[in-house]
Amino acid sequence: MPYEFKFPDVGEGIHEGEIVKWKVKEGDKVTADQHIVEIETDKAVVDIPCPKAGTILKISHKEGETIQVGEILVVIGEEGEKAAPEKKEEKAEAPKEEKKAAVSAKSEKKDGKPYTGSVVGFLPDDEEEIQSSQKPAASTASASSDKAKATPAVRILARNLNVDISSVAGSGPGGRITEEDIEKAAGSPAGTKTYSSSRSPVNYESFGSVERVPLKGVRKAIHDKMHEAHNTIVPITNFHDAEVSELDKLRSKEKKAAEKKGIHMTFMPFIIKAVAKALANNPMINSCVEGSDIILKKYYNIGVAVDTDAGLIVPVVKNTDEKDIFEIAKEVQELAQKAKDRKLSVEELKGGSFTVTNLGSVGVRYFTPMVNYPESCILGLGSMADRTRVDENGKVTIRKMMPLSFTYDHRVVDGAVAARFMNEVISYLEDPALIFIEEKGKK
Numbered sequence: 001m002p003y004e005f006k007f008p009d010v011g012e013g014i015h016e017g018e019i020v021k022w023k024v025k026e027g028d029k030v031t032a033d034q035h036i037v038e039i040e041t042d043k044a045v046v047d048i049p050c051p052k053a054g055t056i057l058k059i060s061h062k063e064g065e066t067i068q069v070g071e072i073l074v075v076i077g078e079e080g081e082k083a084a085p086e087k088k089e090e091k092a093e094a095p096k097e098e099k100k101a102a103v104s105a106k107s108e109k110k111d112g113k114p115y116t117g118s119v120v121g122f123l124p125d126d127e128e129e130i131q132s133s134q135k136p137a138a139s140t141a142s143a144s145s146d147k148a149k150a151t152p153a154v155r156i157l158a159r160n161l162n163v164d165i166s167s168v169a170g171s172g173p174g175g176r177i178t179e180e181d182i183e184k185a186a187g188s189p190a191g192t193k194t195y196s197s198s199r200s201p202v203n204y205e206s207f208g209s210v211e212r213v214p215l216k217g218v219r220k221a222i223h224d225k226m227h228e229a230h231n232t233i234v235p236i237t238n239f240h241d242a243e244v245s246e247l248d249k250l251r252s253k254e255k256k257a258a259e260k261k262g263i264h265m266t267f268m269p270f271i272i273k274a275v276a277k278a279l280a281n282n283p284m285i286n287s288c289v290e291g292s293d294i295i296l297k298k299y300y301n302i303g304v305a306v307d308t309d310a311g312l313i314v315p316v317v318k319n320t321d322e323k324d325i326f327e328i329a330k331e332v333q334e335l336a337q338k339a340k341d342r343k344l345s346v347e348e349l350k351g352g353s354f355t356v357t358n359l360g361s362v363g364v365r366y367f368t369p370m371v372n373y374p375e376s377c378i379l380g381l382g383s384m385a386d387r388t389r390v391d392e393n394g395k396v397t398i399r400k401m402m403p404l405s406f407t408y409d410h411r412v413v414d415g416a417v418a419a420r421f422m423n424e425v426i427s428y429l430e431d432p433a434l435i436f437i438e439e440k441g442k443k
Contacts, residue, residue, distance in 0.1 A: 002057055002077035005050070007039070009069045015151060016068045017041040018217060019061050028056045030076070037073065040217055044349060045342040048073065055079045066216065068149065068174055150177040156228050161186040179227075218311035229373035234410040237368040240422050242429040243389065245400045250432050258329060267384070267402075268304065269329040270436065271356060274428035275379060276300040276320040277435050279354060282421040284413055286353050288374040294412060297353045303372060304332055305357035306339040313339040314372060316352040325436060360384055365403045376412045379425075380405035402429070 007017065017039035024036045035047040036056070058075040061067050148165045150158070154177055158165040163185045170177035204210045215223060229235075247270060258265035279286040283296045300321045303314040315335035317328060338344045355372040360383040369380035382403030389399045404426070408418045428434050 002075050002081055003052060003054070004072050005074050005076055006070055007048075007067050007073050015149070016066055017046075019063050019065050019067060020045060022059060022063060024056050024059075024074075026056050026059055029079070030054060030056060039067070040342070041346075044344045044346055046346070050074075050076070052076060055081070057081055068176075148177055149175055151224050154179055154182060156232060158182045158185075160231060218308075218313060222311050225373065226370055229370055233371050233373060233376075235368070235371055235407050236410045236415065236418070237405055237407045238415070238418055238422060239366050240404040240406065240426060242402045242404055242426045243399050244384065244402045244429050247429055247432045248400050250436060254325065258326060261326065261330070263326060263329050264333055265325075265329050266332075267381075268332055268356070268358070269325045270432065271379070271381065271425075271429070272302045272304070272317060272320050272328050272332070273325060273435060274425050275302060275354060275356065277428055278421055278424040280321065281424060282417065284417055285377050285408070285421045287376050287412055288353075289376070289409075289412060290374070299351075299353060301351050301353045303352035303355035303375075304335065305355060305372075306336045308340045308342070310342060313344065313349070314352065314355060315339050315344055315348050316350065318351065354378070356381065360403070366405050369405060369407050371407055371409055376409040377418075377421075378407050380407070 020038040020040050022037050024030060024034075030036060030050045031053045032051065033049045036050045037048045038045055039048055054076040055078060056074055057077045060072045060074065067073065148155075148168070149170055149172075150165060155165060157163075157179055158168070158177075161182060163182050165177060165182070168177050168181050168185045169175075171181050172178045244267075247267070251265060251267060251270065255265040279300050284294075286297045286300065288295050288297070299319065301316050301318045302320050303316045305312055305314050315338070317323075317331050317335065320328060323331070335344070335348060338348070352372065352375060355375060355378045357369050357378060358381040359367055360381045363383050365382040367380055367382070369378045371378050382405065384400060384402045386398050387401045388396055389401070390396055404422065406418060406422050
């Protein structure tokens with residue numbers, strides 16, 4: 001009997017993807033675990049493995065089309081079999097139990113053994129996934145809300161407006177629930193409208209030539225993520241300056257040793273190490289809010305924002321407190337290249353507890369970085385330059401200064417806590433011997 005292989009739920013809030021490239025065609029024979037298609041999600045481009053051996057009887061989506069979790073990718077069967085006509089109801093999102101089976105893939109057999117392959121490996125759940133357990137206890141939403149087709153940003157908006165998402169009829173493609181649907185269900189009270197529905201559509205073509213670019217992929221993910229953060233957190237930004245003349249000398253010295261190992265040594269690894277050290281002493285900075293709890297994270301996974309042709313992508317350097325400068329530098333370099341090549345796995349994009357972003361490379365001194373929600377804080381690096389500074393003896397000197405912009409969620413982090421954290425980070429950057437040389441001496 002033909003088997004309908006559906007786009008599995010790979011976690012991390014991924015609900016859809018775009019077909020980038022088919023590696024098979026109808027009529028091709030395939031083996032279990034053979035990669036059959038590349039799909040671009042809002043996190044990464046992933047190779048989808050075939051769950052079983054057989055013949056591709058039908059390909060349900062063309063390259064460039066968007067596919068939702070639970071929709072049929074291909075129909076697999078024996079040579080000569082015919083795929084049954086596709087039913088409309090099978091376009092609906094797969095039930096929770098079926099999606100869970102798709103992730104674990106334990107229901108598939110190969111030579112009598114459980115199938116152990118998956119899209120990106122078996123990913124552990126974490127606090128960043130949108131789960132029904134995160135809904136307020138007073139919510140009237142039923143279990144069917146888990147089946148509602150909506151992005152995480154829309155679900156957040158529904159919770160903020162006390163709307164039972166399971167009772168909302170979606171007006172988007174395939175019945176997807178939009179922000180406008182939630183606002184209509186909430187009665188559109190004053191002050192709750194979002195920018196997506198704050199005004200009537202404008203006929204821009206009447207003013208001249210325009211180009212319309214679909215909002216999808218990484219740009220759609222950034223759109224949803226920023227909207228979710230804007231609707232949820234209370235951001236405050238503090239501005240600082242670090243005198244990094246000694247750090248500059250240390251980096252120049254270690255740069256030569258790094259080059260022999262094929263590593264390009266920038267300031268980023270030193271900053272990551274300083275942040276990790278300071279996070280250990282300031283636990284509230286390394287936290288997030290989940291429901292009525294503040295989660296204090298005991299791990300120090302630092303996300304590094306990377307500018308790519310597709311948009312801003314944030315891979316995560318894990319366990320930075322356990323790695324030395326060279327290990328961090330190598331990992332940052334590799335992750336940045338993979339981000340630009342769109343070769344990052346979902347695992348390399350999840351689990352962050354704090355983010356560092358750099359606009360100094362494009363000439364910006366100070367800015368207000370947006371928190372990478374659900375994290376609570378983000379550090380922005382500005383353009384480093386030689387500037388005048390008055391020392392403790394009143395003497396004017398030329399020192400190398402690095403502007404720093406620190407944004408924090410004021411619901412969780414008080415201004416004094418943020419200031420103490422940044423003062424500690426700056427102390428490490430201004431006197432790198434406090435951690436870097438000491439760390440090197442332990443080896």
